[in-house]
Amino acid sequence: MGYKDFRDRLSFADLAVDKSLEHSRSLKRMNKINDVVNWKDIEALLMEYYDVGKSKEGADAYSPLLLLKCLLLQKWFRIPSDPELEDQINDRISFKKFLGLPLDKPSPDHSTFSRFRNRISKEAMIELNSEVLREFAKRGLSINEGIAVDARLVKSASRPMSNEDLRKEREKRQSPDGRVDKHGNALKFCRDLESDWTVKNDEPHYGLKEHVSVDVKNGFVLGATVTPASEHDTKYLPYLTLASCHTEEPIKKIYADKGYFGQPNRAFLNLNEIEDGIMRKDTTTAKLTEFEIERNKQISKKRYIVEQYFGLSHLQDKAYRARFTEIVKNLWDSMCRQMAFNLSRGSKILATT
Numbered sequence: 001m002g003y004k005d006f007r008d009r010l011s012f013a014d015l016a017v018d019k020s021l022e023h024s025r026s027l028k029r030m031n032k033i034n035d036v037v038n039w040k041d042i043e044a045l046l047m048e049y050y051d052v053g054k055s056k057e058g059a060d061a062y063s064p065l066l067l068l069k070c071l072l073l074q075k076w077f078r079i080p081s082d083p084e085l086e087d088q089i090n091d092r093i094s095f096k097k098f099l100g101l102p103l104d105k106p107s108p109d110h111s112t113f114s115r116f117r118n119r120i121s122k123e124a125m126i127e128l129n130s131e132v133l134r135e136f137a138k139r140g141l142s143i144n145e146g147i148a149v150d151a152r153l154v155k156s157a158s159r160p161m162s163n164e165d166l167r168k169e170r171e172k173r174q175s176p177d178g179r180v181d182k183h184g185n186a187l188k189f190c191r192d193l194e195s196d197w198t199v200k201n202d203e204p205h206y207g208l209k210e211h212v213s214v215d216v217k218n219g220f221v222l223g224a225t226v227t228p229a230s231e232h233d234t235k236y237l238p239y240l241t242l243a244s245c246h247t248e249e250p251i252k253k254i255y256a257d258k259g260y261f262g263q264p265n266r267a268f269l270n271l272n273e274i275e276d277g278i279m280r281k282d283t284t285t286a287k288l289t290e291f292e293i294e295r296n297k298q299i300s301k302k303r304y305i306v307e308q309y310f311g312l313s314h315l316q317d318k319a320y321r322a323r324f325t326e327i328v329k330n331l332w333d334s335m336c337r338q339m340a341f342n343l344s345r346g347s348k349i350l351a352t353t
Contacts, residue, residue, distance in 0.1 A: 003063040006102055026077070027094040032347040034098075038135060039065060045131055049124035062108050067116040068128075069099055070108065075340035078316055082110035117332055125335040126243075132339060133220060133246040136346050140353075146216040146253040146277070148303040149240045149260065151233045152310050153205050154226075154330070157322040158192035160206035169193050192325035198229040205229055208322055210334055213240040214306040216255060219345055221309060221338040222246065226331040233259040238268050253277045255303040258296075277302065313337060 021027050046064040070085060073095055079085045089095045089107035096103060133143050161169070170193050172178035180186060195207045209231055213223040223243025225236065237260050244251060253275035256265075260278050269276045279299050280292045288296075313319035317337055322330045 004060045006100055006105065021094060021097060024094045026092070027097055029076075029347075030094065030098040032351055033343050036135070036139070036347045036350050037132060037343060041131055041135070042068070042128060045127050046120070046124070049121060049127075050119060052119060062112060064116070064120070066099055066101070067108060067113065068120075070113060071116070071336055072340045072343070073098070075317060075337055076344060080318075082113045085113065086110040117329065120332070122328070122331060122335070125332060125339070129221075129335060129339050129342070130246045132342055132346070133222065136218075136220065136342075136350075137247045137249070139350060141220075141346070141349060142217045143215050143220050143246060144222060144244050144249060144251050146255060146302065147213045147222060147241070147244050147251060148216050148255040148306040149211070149213045149237055150257060150303065150306040150310070151209050151211045151236070151259075152320075153198070153200060153229055154208040154210050154319065155205075155321040156192045156195035156207040157325050158195070160197075161191075163197065166193060166196065190325060192322070194228060194325075194327045195322075196228040196230045208327065208330060209233075210319070211236040211240060212306060212309065213244045214309050215244075216302050216305050218349055219305050219309065220342050224331070224334045224338055226327050226334055228327075234262055234265060237265045241268075241272070241274070250274075255299050257303065309341065313341065 043063070043065040046068065050064040052061050052064075070089065073079070073089070074082075074085045077088070079088055086107045086109065089099070089101070093103065095101075096105075101107070137143050169191065173190075173193055198205050198209075207229050209227050209229045211225050211227065211233065212221060214221055223240045225239060225243070227236075237254070237256060241251060241254060251274055254269060255277035256279065258279045258281040261281050265278060266276055269278075277299050279296045280288055282288055310319070319334075319337065323333050324330050
């Protein structure tokens with residue numbers, strides 16, 4: 001067993017359509033991305049985490065790089081599901097060209113994409129995103145001089161249920177009977193029992209929360225994590241700060257809204273010699289001064305960029321709703337979105353420099 005090798009296997013059909021592809025906007029976009037990423041380095045990292053295909057027995061498997069590229073296409077071109085992704089790869093010549101897949105070869109089956117997600121760990125995705133950002137740093141782009149942190153609410157993939165029903169379902173899930181279907185087979189599809197309730201602007205919300213850090217100069221997404229919705233934003237500032245350290249260059253300043261205000265975060269920034277860009281708010285013992293009000297306005301002009309990322313991913317990837325019923329899968333999806341976003345943004349910035 002090894003990996004399917006499509007090099008030097010171009011058909012006459014592949015050669016015939018090459019001329020028409022010169023006018024493909026989609027392929028031009030993907031070629032710009034190819035110009036800013038070293039896929040060999042990405043593949044080498046993937047191979048450290050991917051065991052499929054290393055056995056000497058069995059049929060050849062699809063390479064992990066090809067499968068990762070497929071899932072990036074899903075993000076770039078707003079493809080809503082894995083079956084639709086399979087269809088689009090089979091239909092679109094530009095997709096096959098980007099993947100290095102001959103026209104007479106079919107797309108990987110949609111179930112292959114699902115298995116790939118399960119096999120590539122959170123740690124692998126962190127390393128892959130870090131490799132992309134380090135490549136941009138080598139090309140002279142700032143990625144973490146200053147960062148903005150924020151969080152957004154994400155609707156659960158399942159319908160809401162009361163706290164009491166949630167408690168009962170979680171207890172049932174922990175029992176042997178709760179892990180199998182009525183035929184005694186292991187559950188393939190199940191409800192989201194990791195989401196919970198919170199209230200924002202007097203409105204109840206059932207779902208998750210995505211915490212993100214973004215570079216304030218070029219807008220690259222530097223770190224992300226996903227939690228139940230009830231988790232408070234403020235305690236994730238240290239985690240996002242550490243997740244944003246992709247090079248040896250120190251982080252100079254962190255910008256955040258009033259939700260991150262408090263002595264623990266200020267002490268953390270002071271201890272690590274990072275400038276404090278957290279907005280201030282009224283307390284029971286003191287009102288904001290004129291200086292603090294003006295300071296908050298100036299911080300808002302910097303931290304808007306994380307809101308920009310939230311808005312774009314809402315429109316392009318329907319990120320306001322979870323795709324999966326497990327936090328670990330939604331975190332993987334968030335990190336894949338992060339990688340796709342950074343590659344697209346980096347290719348646009350470098351094209352104008």
